Amino acid sequence: MSDTKDKASHHHGNLRQALIEAGIELLTEGGLDALTLRKCAARAGVSHAAPAHHFDGIDGLRVAIAQEGFVRFRHRMLDFADAGPQTPRGRLHGICKGYLAFAREEPALYDLIFSFRAHSKKITDMRESSTPSYQVLRDACAPFVPPGTDPLIIETQVWSLVHGFALLILTGRFGPGPAPEDAVLALLDRIGTPPEPDR
Amino acid sequence: MSDTKDKASHHHGNLRQALIEAGIELLTEGGLDALTLRKCAARAGVSHAAPAHHFDGIDGLRVAIAQEGFVRFRHRMLDFADAGPQTPRGRLHGICKGYLAFAREEPALYDLIFSFRAHSKKITDMRESSTPSYQVLRDACAPFVPPGTDPLIIETQVWSLVHGFALLILTGRFGPGPAPEDAVLALLDRIGTPPEPDR
DNA sequence: TCGCATAATTGACAGTGTAAAGTTTACACC
DNA sequence: GGTGTAAACTTTACACTGTCAATTATGCGA
Structure with a gap:
């Protein structure tokens, strides 16, 4: 049962989950408008385009959260x-x-x-x-x-x-x-x- | 009873109302995300920064609509x-x-x-x-x-x-x-x- | 060792809101 | 008629956003 959960072991350890948690933080702090791909990336310590690879764009991140x-x-x-x-x-x-x-x-x-x-x-x-x-x-x-x-x-x-x-x-x-x-x-x-x- | 309604007679005839109607059109056609100061301005035939003077930024336009x-x-x-x-x-x-x-x-x-x-x-x-x-x-x-x-x-x-x-x-x-x-x-x-x- | 697929970075671009400065117009006043 | 002034609007610039293409780095199987 190797689900889609263990896909991150190359560079960052489980970046996907880190991005989701960063997103929830942003959401909690600043509401819907504060949820941003780039701010998620910054909070997780990765480049600005990294989130778009894990989720399919901003809508994908919103679905995951x-x-x-x-x-x-x-x-x-x-x-x-x-x-x-x-x-x-x-x-x-x-x-x-x-x-x-x-x-x-x-x-x-x-x-x-x-x-x-x-x-x-x-x-x-x-x-x-x-x-x-x-x-x-x-x-x-x-x-x-x-x-x-x-x-x-x-x-x-x-x-x-x-x-x-x-x-x-x-x-x-x-x-x-x-x-x-x-x-x-x-x-x-x-x-x-x-x-x-x-x- | 000279309300705030007749404030536009300089260049454009009643631009404020035109912007509101343009905004409702955009909203109807494309949902919340389609409502944009710049697109409203374009549809009303004025410069992109004109709407910000009538309404106090994007939130003001949203309130007016x-x-x-x-x-x-x-x-x-x-x-x-x-x-x-x-x-x-x-x-x-x-x-x-x-x-x-x-x-x-x-x-x-x-x-x-x-x-x-x-x-x-x-x-x-x-x-x-x-x-x-x-x-x-x-x-x-x-x-x-x-x-x-x-x-x-x-x-x-x-x-x-x-x-x-x-x-x-x-x-x-x-x-x-x-x-x-x-x-x-x-x-x-x-x-x-x-x-x-x-x- | 050699590909090779995946992860992630970099750089670029168009669209967005906003702020500051400049321009044009209408109008009151002398 | 001339002048000043306030408002409407434009222009320019900037930071931020999502997205894309090209590139580099990493780990893994052959």
């Missing part, structure tokens, strides 16, 4: 879900709280993940990379899907609600005060058919 | 609301349908409007510009606010739901097929307390 972002995103959601009560509703709440926590804690990474548009060339790569993360949310929704209906309906309702709230926070729509996260979680409780009376 | 976008956004929502049944629920559905229609029909403009982040320097201008549009949604939500509760709760639920759905469409999360807009409208009916039995 987004893939790493999806891994962290998924873990954050599972952390919250595993920490809460192990009921269907408890897990759904946990997933959504983890979703919002990730968006709040790593806004630039979250921004990058959802910065690819439907017409983009890399959109196929992005959809594949996001599948495991999406599956986590899908699993949490499953108990609430009324029999005989398309699971996509419940998933769309949950995802739209949480995703929209996260973006509204990032775009500063709620001002400096605390955002009404409880409002979102309350509506969550009205979604679908509860499989059992939780309380 | 976003303000025009908010006007169109608001009109699209009101068009749908006025066309539907004039019940509280009918108007709320109309506003949300108009919201989604605008996002679908003018994705680049919608993207631009919500591309400013909370830490941005222009975020204050953006919040002011978005107030009339937000008021439209706020008004449609008002009848569903339970007495004695903060209206922000209902507004946040509605806005998060619709905004998230629009963004998920733009980021291509639903694949090439039609997006389940009905799922969002269905959840909308579970929000708040209906002021009267609509049917």
Whole structure:
């Protein structure tokens, strides 16, 4: 299983990973616009054109960083879900709280993940990379899907609600005060058919 | 009422508006990255540095275009609301349908409007510009606010739901097929307390 | 030892935003 | 009519960006 992971052993030791980490640093420090091939190269101590060989241009680097972002995103959601009560509703709440926590804690990474548009060339790569993360949310929704209906309906309702709230926070729509996260979680409780009376 | 509108009569006739329209064209044709000071200038037939004098750099141009976008956004929502049944629920559905229609029909403009982040320097201008549009949604939500509760709760639920759905469409999360807009409208009916039995 | 594929560097180029200085125009004022 | 002035716009220059082509260096198998 010699994957594409061990391709760097010539000059620099695992430059690819170093570039991804440098990119995440830049992203965290200065937002989407601060992510630059040349600044990544400088931070990793290589020439300005080196990153373009590992990733296929700037878009390739952004995809690679987004893939790493999806891994962290998924873990954050599972952390919250595993920490809460192990009921269907408890897990759904946990997933959504983890979703919002990730968006709040790593806004630039979250921004990058959802910065690819439907017409983009890399959109196929992005959809594949996001599948495991999406599956986590899908699993949490499953108990609430009324029999005989398309699971996509419940998933769309949950995802739209949480995703929209996260973006509204990032775009500063709620001002400096605390955002009404409880409002979102309350509506969550009205979604679908509860499989059992939780309380 | 000599506003800031009639400031161009020296060389070019109303260059400011011409630049905004050129910018919207560029945006529509090529997305966010295609909006450029120099391309705007070229399209309006002026030197490359002219736009920076009317708007304060590229961010100023983006704000100005976003303000025009908010006007169109608001009109699209009101068009749908006025066309539907004039019940509280009918108007709320109309506003949300108009919201989604605008996002679908003018994705680049919608993207631009919500591309400013909370830490941005222009975020204050953006919040002011978005107030009339937000008021439209706020008004449609008002009848569903339970007495004695903060209206922000209902507004946040509605806005998060619709905004998230629009963004998920733009980021291509639903694949090439039609997006389940009905799922969002269905959840909308579970929000708040209906002021009267609509049917 | 000899290729040879890969990794990385170097140099160049077009496009971008921005700043400073200069030019042109319109207009108020005497 | 002449003059000064402020605004609109141009010109020039610079640093930064992504990308490409050519080149060099490295490690590995034959």
